[in-house]
Amino acid sequence: MFKNKLNKNIVFLIIFLLFTPIFVYGVDIVVNDNISISAIVSSNIAPPGGGGGGGGGGGVNPPQTVVNFSGMAYPLSRVFILQDGVIVVNTISDPGANFSVSVTNLSTGNYTFSVYGEDAKGRKSQSFSFPLYITSGTTVNIGNIYLSPTIDIDKSEVKKGDNLAIFGQSVPSSDITISVHSDPEYFFKIKSNTNGVYLYNLDTAILELGKHQTKSKSAIDTRVSSFTSPLSFLVGNETKVKEEVLCSTLRGDLNCDNHVNLVDFSIMAFWYKKTNIPAKVDLNNDTKVTLVDFSIMAYNWTG
């Protein structure tokens, strides 16, 4: 009898311990953990002087402090590197979507570097953030960065049963997963073409009437990107083509210059804890400018 009760309790304990981590920690799965970060101490011995002159020879130069970034974005697209929220360098990826870029002239200290890409249509990827402690005279290599795809939709509202085009750009011939966040969540898989462009025509007959969201991620070999920021659309009784907006759609771009940077931050800071604020600076529509509005701006930061 006692043995039977003990056995039941042990079974219960095993089931409890087995399932607890899945439920409690399952939401915090880290993607993109194959990014590699390494450092070496730079040599301060200059290469020997050019031959022929006889004199000269090696000299001692101050060691360079360099941070190298490399990874994949979109073919022939622009990749931006931010240092503490300010764009310090940008580069163009090759036709295979590979990019490599360096930041130099750094002193010892804490830095936050961010990387994001922009496709041919000006759509931006999610940002990667690297808060690093840099020691003078070291070379830091950050490799295997795999930027999220870009994403867009052709309609803001779609009549149930009509098609919604979901499109964007990623690495050529990569596997694109499109999520349509409804109840239940649907996943659709397609492949990007040789230019990295993807297009999925979603038949909205499967969706309920109401608001839905879509996002995408990309994978190639063992690399998997993070999801894009979600885009919202409505399934209703009529179809409305997405209007071309005069001002940037980036949340936090207060002066409509297609960037979220120091100027926008300064405009918002001007209204911090003030009353009668302009609607434009109130990003969460709670009639005040608080840390939450700044957080939304920081998330969409482009430098």
Added chain:
Amino acid sequence: MKKFILKILFAVFFVLLMSTHHVDASFSILKVSEENISIGEQFYVDIMINTENESINGVEGSVTFDDKNLTLIRAEEGKSFITFWIEKAVLNNNKISFAGIVPTGFSGLIDPFNSSNKAPGTLIRLVFEGKSSGNTAINISPLSLTLNDGEGSIIYTAGNSTYIFIDKSENRVVYESKDDSAPTIDAYVTQDENLFNNKYTLVFRVNDKETGVDTVMVKEGNKDWKEIESPYLLEDQSGRSIINIRAINFSGESSTLTIEPTKKKGFSAYNYIIFLVVIIILLVLKFKKYVFKKQK
């Protein structure tokens, strides 16, 4: 058997309940340079945050202390992971309040030589001086942290305290941070309808990797240097002055940035058009006069 099933159901319910509530694992740390000091001795407290790998992008909070025992000398932000201060650390009635953001998020400081571990990040370094003897506390309030999730979801850290013993003896010790580097300056002159009614405004961000920036000054054209904060409404709204901005760190190192006038001196395109129109009118009149004379 019934009891066993009930237990299982309870466990599942408990686990599901846990999964719907976000566990705020982030916590604050107060790291002091000296716990036992004398009257007149300076020491520092580093306010740090361990985000437990959670990506945060905003911090708001305050630190309190007893001004009978301690004097705040300065707040150094040089080593902070915060890159844009909404509210720089200011002292008001024994309370030091601050708020700032880190664009694109912070989830712990990475040492590139050992990238598997992320270290807590320094929020601010507060330099104090012993004023009178006794045991005294430095308290950090529960900090509001915003998650880097695009919605500004707020989580809180628990409050925290550290205790300092100030001896009766006097010992004048000045704490000075080493800083050989000059601050960096990013600045723009901008106009926006939501910023001083579309008037010319100077916006800037200054950064110093060691002690932090003590003072920022501006000089508009031939006017005197003036201490300012961002955003700053320019006195000269003509847009024709050279603007110099100087940032000085707590070690006295400085750097200056010059912004060229928004409007160039001399003829603008508009002036050229007016000038051209006047010349054409004069030529036409002259030509008419000439034709009229010839006809006579």
